Amino acid sequence: MRIYAIFLLNLCLVAPVWGGTISGSIHGTLSVSNSPYVVTGDLLINAGDTLRIEPHCQLFFEEATTFKVQGVLLAQGTATDSIYFSSNKSPQNPGDWQGIYFDKPANKSYLSYVVISYASTGITFDSTDSEIKHSCIKFNTNGIDCSAGAQPLIESNQIIHNGNSGIRVTSSSPRIIANKIFYNALEGFDSAIVFNWSSGGLLLQNQIAQNGNSGVDCDNDSNPDIINNTIIDNSGYGISLSYSSPRIINNLVSNNQYGICNEEGSPSISYNDVWQNSQGDFWGCPDSVGVKVTVNSRGDSADVFYNIQVAPALVNEDGLDFTPTSSSHLIDAGDPANPGEIQVSGDAPDIGAIEYSGTVPVELATFQFDGSKLVWSTATEKNNLGFEVQRSVTGVSEDFQTIGFVKGQGTKISPTFYSFIDSKVRSGKYYYRLKQIDFNGEFRYSWTVEALYHQAGNYRLYKNYPNPFNSSTIITFELAQEDIVSYIIYDLNGREVRRLMIQKNFSPGTHQIGWNGRNNKGEQLPSGTYFGQLRTRHFVKTNKLLLVK
Structure with a gap:
């Protein structure tokens, strides 16, 4: 028999850590064996206390509740067992609960492989250097807020489908590294990433695409280092500056409404590829930016700061695969001084978020649904073990489940055709992707295709x-x-x-x-x-x- 103790301390209830309903002050461990947990009132980790949450735990928050952290939160899932924080309402909507709020804690918290959804703001870092890695922040009004001198590490996350903004930074200096920031700010007035009121920090190797408004805004003396990012297909500006002077180096800024727009600032803009932004590549930028007077190390026309304006040649822009192809002008076209200190495979850093590492092992030529089955083809293959076929009902990356495997051809220089029938679906809409796996275990994902299955009963x-x-x-x-x-x-x-x-x-x-x-x-x-x-x-x-x- 388990025996649980409930303590009264300073008239605050320490919440029990077994399944069911929880609220109030809490510390200890939330066990997966007792999950899921319904949070009926505000949760609080007091200063000096630590709460550990085991992988695969699920916490569902009632309307308007907040999870406040003044002590230490250790929510560390695994690649196969995430920890979930979400709304307990049905249906769920952005803003149902208030999110996780780090309230000036004295010590660092660590979050990894967590999924935070349907909050007003998924996470607020207030005067903390806590970390979040390998996580998904989705379907919130705002994804992540940083305020009051916060210096968090935000690395290798998916920040997607947050209605007003992906990341907002106010008087803080976060390190924002290697995240995928897609489909944010489609319903609000902010942008995918906003730096405001004397903010700084580092924006490095992020993929920022298909967001509403701007990819990156820097306002009111905000001067982060913006290095080696891919900023593409956003509905407003790629990078917008207002009274700010950041360093902008080695970025791909392509197919936005505007490229780089500067108002009353003195930014340093060098070694970027700013290409085919519909209303112009440069606006209000320092003299000589965008004026071709020389060539870079690859022989492409460039301005005196080695900014180029050439087609980037990516693997599959529509499918959000921004890897340079072998013929890409991005390769080795970055600043040889390597200001982002990234791992370089050539003579200099590439422009953009993804460093080209050699021949693409498998060149996927086609992938589609033909009404009854998935069909795809490869132009060439190198060390191709095969393809996991993955299905999702939402199309969101972390929701995909593996449903089958199709053996590859190893190494082959001629086209190969494949097909797969999903025999365990009912009528309705589904999403599919392929996970191509090499013999050495390395893998990459295809773009996503949509499949609509009709009612049974047809020949x-x-x-x-x-x-x-x-x-x-x-x-x-x-x-x-x-x-x-x-x-x-x-x-x-x-x-x-x-x-x-x-x-x-x-x-x-x-x-x-x-x-x-x-x-x-x-x-x-x-x-x-x-x-x-x-x-x-x-x-x-x-x-x-x-x-x-």
Whole structure:
């Protein structure tokens, strides 16, 4: 039998740390075995106290509650078992609860692999140097606030879908390093990242994309170092400066409404690629910025500060993969002094957040949903173990679950075609991505594709894939009920060339068969157009197959 003690200290209740409802002052350990916890009133870690939260714990906060930290919070999940802080309302909405507030604690707290959602502000760092790493801050009104001289480390997080802002910095100097900051400020007046009122710090190797308003705002004498970031596809300015003079070095600022805009400041702007911002690349910047008078180490036209204005050549900008391709003008085009002290693979740092490290092991050429299955192809492969197929109902990165694995081709210099049927979904919308894995365990994710499955109860014959094809193709069909199926291939003159199936019994659902371009005798057929007819007791349908040898 477990025995729990409840203590009264200074008329404050120390909350019990077993499952159920909790509130008030709290310390000790929140155990996963007793999770989830419902927070019915404000939580407080008093100065001098420590609270540890075990991986995979879930805390759900009632409306308007706050989690205040004046002592030490150790919320350290793992890559496979995050710790969750969210709203207890249904449905959940941004601003349901107040978030985690570090209230001038004397000692540092550590958060890693946590997910914080549906708060007014996910985390507020007030006069603290605490750390948050490898976490997801999503669907809050504001993601992270830093105030009153705070110097937190914010590293390797996903800061996404926060309505008003991703990160706001007021009179503070955070270190903001290697985060993915996407889809913020789409419903408010702030920007993805805002530095205000004499703020400083470091903004290094972040990917800042598809946010509302600006990617980075620096206002009222705020002078952070903005180094090696990718700032792309934001609806306002890439970088906006007002009465501020930061260092802006080695950044890619591309496809925003404006590039770098300066008002009444004296920024240092060098070694950036500022490219194709729709209303202009430079506005109000110091004299000579953007005026091409020389060339850089790669031979690209540059201004006297070695800023260039060239297409960056990224792997897949639409899919948020901002890795430079082997032909990218970003490679080795940064400041050779390496002011961000990043790990460099060439003669100088690359421009942007991601350092090119050599040939991309697997070049993914296509990835899509064709109405019944996922299909993708690679142009080349190097040391490719294969692909994990991952599915999500929200499209948010941490919600993806692995549902299958497709073996790769190792090393191959010619195109390869793949397909995968998800047989365990109902009708509705789903999101998929691929996790390509090398033999050495390194991996990278594809872009996300959306799939809409229709109600069951249909007979369908889908387009074969690939088509045209060279060595083999896949034919996919769907049955509304158990049925007897035949599939016969004919040439343009209507002559039968191949019986793939005759009177074979199939269960309801989606099925696949393959054809290698050979006839009933096993002989290779010539290039041309062929027709495949699917026939059941209730359905007849023909599709066109294009064989190219």
